[in-house]
Amino acid sequence: SAELSETQLEDQVIACFDIGGEKRLCLAQIIRNILPNFFLNEITAVFTKFYIPSAVCSNAQLNMLKEKDIIPANVLHCGLVTKSDAQRFCSVLLGSRKHQKHVKFNDKVTTLEYKKSKLIRLTSFKVIHKCFGGCQGVFYQKLFHSALSECIECSECRYMFTPQKFVTHFHSTAEYKQTCHWGFDSANWKHYLKL
Template sequence: MEDLMLPAFNPNLKRVLKDFQSAAVRSLSGPSNYAPAWMEGADLTEYRKALLLTGGAGGLKKEAAAVGENKLSEQTTSREREAFFTPPPLPIQQMPLFMPMDASKSEKSETILEGETISCFVVGGEKRLCLPQILNTVLREVELPQINGVCDELHIFCSRCNSDQLNILKMSGVLPWSAPSCGLITKTDSERLCNALLHRGSSLERSREPPSRNSFKVYHECFGKCKGIFGPELYTNPHAKCIACFDCNGIFSPQKFVCHSHKALENRTCHWGFDSANWRSYLLIAKDQEGKDRAQNVLDSMKAKFDFTSCYKRKEVGYLFTYF
């Protein structure tokens, strides 16, 4: 077995270390500035050599610096680990867009609903109709529980008028002076409500005549879409029933057809800006048919008929809907 090589032992090392320990206790500056009294000449030289071998105070400083570096490295690693596992901060939320109050919401106007003149206020760009007036005129033959059931089915919600609007309705004779409040319903929702109560089910008139040679397919995308067959020869007056529904064979005027739908009623859709009087902007040519160009020309001619205000010629009327 090979002999282990032991390092050379300096006889002064033990005495130097012992003096270091005692000097560290008695001296504020530690052993680095302490020189024992018994060391002179060659002994002092040996002492300094031993000090270099042990590292002396410099070695202690280096060791302390190494320990500090290790702790700093551990802290840095800990911070990096925390940054890795910490979820990113939430994005900065944008402030809502504040618009000036609608100054026109207390200006009373009128609109036509199912042939009846209804008082309304324009709020946010859309007409809001007086609900009690609708119940007493357009829906006077319909029971209140049935009306409430359809409102729940179509998710129709009414707002209450403010004090200025209430006073205007009272002064104009629309409401009695004793009325404590008044509900307002948008023009879009009033069209949906009246169509569901008055123009759906067994009350529909069915088309008995087969389509003529000049008939073509049309459709609309309002309240869930619907397809039909338009008979140009039947359009003899503004309210003529000239469009037969594909699904139920019910026959409608163009203004009533754009409110009619079957499959997807879009009950959870926020509708805005619909007005059946603008049916010319909603009625479109179906693409799955021959002779689309000829049919488009006939439809354009039909839309120009009985357009006493020429609204369709001047501009296209918008209709928006949003899913939620």
């Protein structure tokens, strides 16, 4: 299909084509808008490690991307990647940088924060997802105000995530390389998050 549309990825609007029932996103736009602080060899390493394929745009698709100024007019080819694969590699790359800076939820800075933490723990329950190898966490009900609330603590690394980010977070890579995650969309986190 050469019908150009848009989708959300990491809070950015990305151009895509609907091919075979799944969105194929413009790889150049993802790299430019979402991953500008990463070197190409870092991105390539993740693609190789997790067997993430990319396809080349057809001439019609390439022309549409040029007409909408999504890519420069002098570009000769452009990669397309499925939305599920885009979420996979963005999760890996952005997660690694986020975790270097993120303050852990369990760090006790003041007595007041500790008391709040203790109160929150009383209204929590364990959750799990099986996307990209799966992950377990604790959902803090009092912290959930919207889908953008960081209210789930990963049981392994103890970092906090929004529900949408949590379903792309993982530590095990056993299943990750062997499975096709066709149609995955983290915006549907309610379908992936289980008690």
